[in-house]
Amino acid sequence: MAVSREEVLAVIDRIACPGGGTLISRDLVRALQVEGGTVRFVIEAASAEEARSLGPVQVAVEAALRALPGVAAVQAVMTAHGPAAKAAPPTLKIGQHPTPQQGGAQRLAGVDRIIAIGSGKGGVGKSTVSSNLAVALAKQGRRVGLLDADIYGPSQPRMMGVSKRPASPDGKIIEPLVAHGVTMMSLGLMLKEDEAVIWRGPMLMGALQQLLTQVAWGKLDVLLIDLPPGTGDVQLTLCQRTQLTGAIVVSTPQDVALLDARKALDMFSKLKTPVLGLIENMSTYVCPNCGHEEHLFGHGGVAAEAKRLDLPFLAEIPLSLDVRLAGDAGTPVAVGEGPVADAYARLAQRLVDGGMA
Ligand SMILES: Nc1ncnc2c1ncn2[C@@H]1O[C@H](COP(=O)(O)OP(=O)(O)OP(=O)(O)O)[C@@H](O)[C@H]1O
Numbered sequence: 001m002a003v004s005r006e007e008v009l010a011v012i013d014r015i016a017c018p019g020g021g022t023l024i025s026r027d028l029v030r031a032l033q034v035e036g037g038t039v040r041f042v043i044e045a046a047s048a049e050e051a052r053s054l055g056p057v058q059v060a061v062e063a064a065l066r067a068l069p070g071v072a073a074v075q076a077v078m079t080a081h082g083p084a085a086k087a088a089p090p091t092l093k094i095g096q097h098p099t100p101q102q103g104g105a106q107r108l109a110g111v112d113r114i115i116a117i118g119s120g121k122g123g124v125g126k127s128t129v130s131s132n133l134a135v136a137l138a139k140q141g142r143r144v145g146l147l148d149a150d151i152y153g154p155s156q157p158r159m160m161g162v163s164k165r166p167a168s169p170d171g172k173i174i175e176p177l178v179a180h181g182v183t184m185m186s187l188g189l190m191l192k193e194d195e196a197v198i199w200r201g202p203m204l205m206g207a208l209q210q211l212l213t214q215v216a217w218g219k220l221d222v223l224l225i226d227l228p229p230g231t232g233d234v235q236l237t238l239c240q241r242t243q244l245t246g247a248i249v250v251s252t253p254q255d256v257a258l259l260d261a262r263k264a265l266d267m268f269s270k271l272k273t274p275v276l277g278l279i280e281n282m283s284t285y286v287c288p289n290c291g292h293e294e295h296l297f298g299h300g301g302v303a304a305e306a307k308r309l310d311l312p313f314l315a316e317i318p319l320s321l322d323v324r325l326a327g328d329a330g331t332p333v334a335v336g337e338g339p340v341a342d343a344y345a346r347l348a349q350r351l352v353d354g355g356m357a
Contacts, residue, residue, distance in 0.1 A: 003070035005034045011068055012041075015060045018053050023061065028054075037072030039065055051078050105243040108212060111145065113222040113245040113357060115276065116238060118268070120260025122153075122229035125281035126250045128327050129317065130226035131159040131182075132334040136341070136348035137222065137357050138181035139334070144357075145176070145223035146184040147215075149208055149238065152228055154188030161330020165189055166215075174215045180335050185215045205237045212242060222357040230260075231267040239271040245356060246276035248314065253280055253301035261302070265309065276356055277312035278302050279347070282319040286339070315347040 009032070013024040023029050023043060032041040043058055045051035058076055065074045108114065117133075119126040127150060134146040148156035157163055160179040166189055167175045176185040187207060217223065222245075228234050238244070247268045251261035261278070268275050280302035285294045296319060306313035317323075320340050326333035334344040351357035 001070050002036065003034060003039070003068055005032065007068065008032065008034055008039050008065060008071075011064050012061050015057055015064060017057050023054075023057065037070055038075065039071055039073070040075045041077075043076060043078045045078060054078065106213070106241055107243045108217060108223065110219045111217055111223045112220065114225065114242060115222060115351075115356065116225045116227050116235075116244055116247040116273070117250060118227040118235060118247055118264050119229050119250045120231075120262065120264040121257060124229075124250055124252045124257055124261075125317070125323075126150075126229065127155045127159060127226050128323060128332075129250050129279055129281055130224050131156060131327070132317075132323075132332045132340075132344045133347060133351075134182040134184075134224050135180045135332045135334040136344035137224075137351070139345070140348050140352060142221040142348075142352065142357055143219060144182050145217050145220045146182050147211055147223060147225045148184070148186030148188060149211065149225050149234055150228045151187050151207060151234060154186045154191075156184060156186045156226060157188045158330060159327045159332060160184055162189065172214065174210075176215050176217060179330075180332065183217060183220065185211055185217075187211060205233065208234055208237060209241070222351075231263055235264075235267060236271065239268065239273045244273050246274040248276050248279060250279045250281050251302050251305075252282045253295070253298040255298075255301065257297075258301050258305055261305070265311075275311055276351075276354075277314035278306045279314050280316040283316035285319040288321070314350060315343060317343050317347075 009024060012029060013022045016022060017026060028043050028045065030042040030044045033039070043054060045054055055078070058078055062074045062076055065071050117126055117130045127148070130146060134144045137144045146156060146160070148154045160182065162177045162179045162184065164177060166177055166185065169175070174185065176183045177189070178184070225238065227238065249261050249264050249268070251257045265275060282297055284299060285296050286292070287294065303313045303316070318340055320333070322338065323333050323340055326336075333340045335341075348357065
């Protein structure tokens with residue numbers, strides 16, 4: 001008979017650690033997988049010293065699990081944070097297991113609407129659209145939050161021009177930062193620059209949950225969530241655990257991007273997250289010198305897809321060097337004036353008029 005995850009956890013929880021508690025009560029087990037008769041997990045010690053002291057516990061746990069009927073193999077790996085990770089303030093433990101949640105999808109107190117912004121593939125401008133839309137909504141007087149959930153490649157700190165580490169006076173609640181009228185938070189602000197995130201699934205979920213629930217978002221008309229590209233664990237967890245108003249899918253007009261966008265749309269539909277509409281980014285290119293209009297990546301593909309699926313086509317955002325320069329400089333193009341800022345203003349107005357933001 002196949003062994004269950006609960007049985008495995010119960011066995012691990014029976015073995016005491018030196019200094020008290022168990023690997024479970026001390027929240028040191030990560031990425032537990034029970035597949036057929038094989039049990040895999042990571043023991044994540046806080047330091048090399050702790051890892052050494054837990055060595056005998058690992059041996060005892062492995063032996064106890066092997067003795068469990070239905071277990072054929074046990075693969076446990078011990079990891080330890082380096083001193084840098086240990087020193088990282090604030091003292092919040094970002095990246096821990098998500099805490100079990102009562103009921104289904106969660107509401108965030110004080111936050112009226114939550115919109116997830118997704119894309120089928122990376123590089124289509126999802127983060128750029130998120131930051132610019134947030135700024136455009138703020139310019140229209142909305143109280144806007146922006147959560148960078150692109151946990152593997154958080155780019156909002158750069159795009160919004162913030163680098164300060166958020167404060168956490170009580171070590172529990174994180175104070176978000178405010179930039180260009182938008183309340184924002186990104187995992188990128190909690191990590192050291194250039195620090196790679198190599199968390200496994202459960203830690204990612206925990207980090208996301210913390211960013212949603214431990215940040216003092218205050219009263220918001222709308223919280224925009226910049227999702228990682230694709231259709232992975234983060235998207236799944238977010239849609240299942242958070243009461244989303246809906247999702248917006250960003251795509252460039254090329255067929256290949258649209259193909260991936262379809263996967264994202266399919267995922268939202270399976271997760272029963274309403275799709276509020278589609279945005280075509282890098283739509284037309286207007287030469288700043290001669291005014292000639294060119295469709296470098298094609299044009300109209302996203303509008304046609306929206307029509308085919310009977311979904312709102314929310315906006316087409318031109319391809320413009322200013323967008324990239326502004327994003328790289330930390331002041332989204334929507335902060336200023338011009339054709340792209342106008343396109344974002346129209347998009348924001350449309351969402352406000354539709355009661356979505
Ligand atoms: N309309 C646009 N015109 C010109 N450049 C753009 C436009 N939209 C985005 N870009 C640029 O394209 C690059 C990718 O954009 P962005 O990081 O927003 O994409 P993404 O879909 O969020 O990618 P990932 O999810 O992989 O981070 C950035 O350098 C950005 O400045």
